Amino acid sequence: MLFSTKTSGTMSASEGEDEPCSSHSFYDMSLIGRSEMATVEICRVCGKNAAGKHYSVPACHGCKSFFRRAILHKTVYPECKYDKLCFSRASRAVRPRKCRNCRLQKCYAVGMVAMVAIHRKQDSPPHSARSSDSELPDLRMPSPIATRENYVSGIIDKLHNLDIQTDKFRKSAYNPLFIPSLEGVLASSGKLDLADKYGAMSGWPITQESFNEQQVMINQIKTDSFQSHSLALTTSGANFGINTKEWLSFDMLTAIEYAKTFPFFQQLPSNDKILLTKATTFMNLALTSSYASFLSKMAVLQMPDGICISGPAGQYGSSFLYVVFGVS
Known part of the structure; x- marks a missing residue:
């Protein structure tokens, strides 16, 4: 990624x-x-x-x-x-x-x-503790x-294992409907291990009808949250029974969490982390979605829940860009 x-x-x-x-x-x-x-x-x-x-x-x-x-x-x-x-x-x-x-x-x-x-x-145990020939260490020159x-x-x-864990995170049941600001995401602890805690999302692939119904539910939840000023209560992984994701938001989060695993990234000053993330995250989430769709032999972008994306990201995708990245 x-x-x-x-x-x-x-x-x-x-x-x-x-x-x-x-x-x-x-x-x-x-x-x-x-x-x-x-x-x-x-x-x-x-x-x-x-x-x-x-x-x-x-x-x-x-x-x-x-x-x-x-x-x-x-x-x-x-x-x-x-x-x-x-x-x-x-x-x-x-x-x-x-x-x-x-x-x-x-x-x-x-x-x-x-x-x-x-x-x-x-x-594995030390070399001296190995008892069978099948467990002997490699003989290196x-x-x-x-x-x-x-x-x-x-x-x-390590990169291969990281890719596997990132793909598990993308397909996991961890599904926050609100994402903190970019500074908040960068300052928080890594979230890729939540894939093991929440497990895989159930019920995929979903139907287009189910997707449309859940989008209405998501919009209603967000509207109620904005009106009641309870954003802090909805940043957890609770999915409210929803098994689709707002992929623009979640893939950006995934890309940032991936970057946070690299030691060199953690050694950067805070301002440099923000600049680097703004300059690369959107491009990399686009490449991630394209690559996954290519592996599925799809000519359009297909998300892990089975829904194909062919139009604009939508109202809340645009608002996420503004809130997290400060761009519209």
């Missing part, structure tokens, strides 16, 4: 194909001593230099990370368009790019063990290659 590129489930311009794996993309291999080079095994998946034994077979860090993400996130890749010959000898010369489906199947074929990837978590690629792989995994 905000400030980042999608890290999983995305299709590149070449339909989900991977660049050739490389365990030395950031460093000059000449920096490694001859004796160390002599001990480098070959990655059983892609044929590049391995960086140790990963998930029971010699593998480079690229293939190791690819296999771990595929297993942990249960990713389903599209079928191969090239008769499942991506890793054939003939294909190596004419098609250096490999589809992800074939790459995952090759990981299984060479003996990578899925259970090792599933059991290897941050809260003491070289700068492993350090650099482990660092990059860790960032990718």
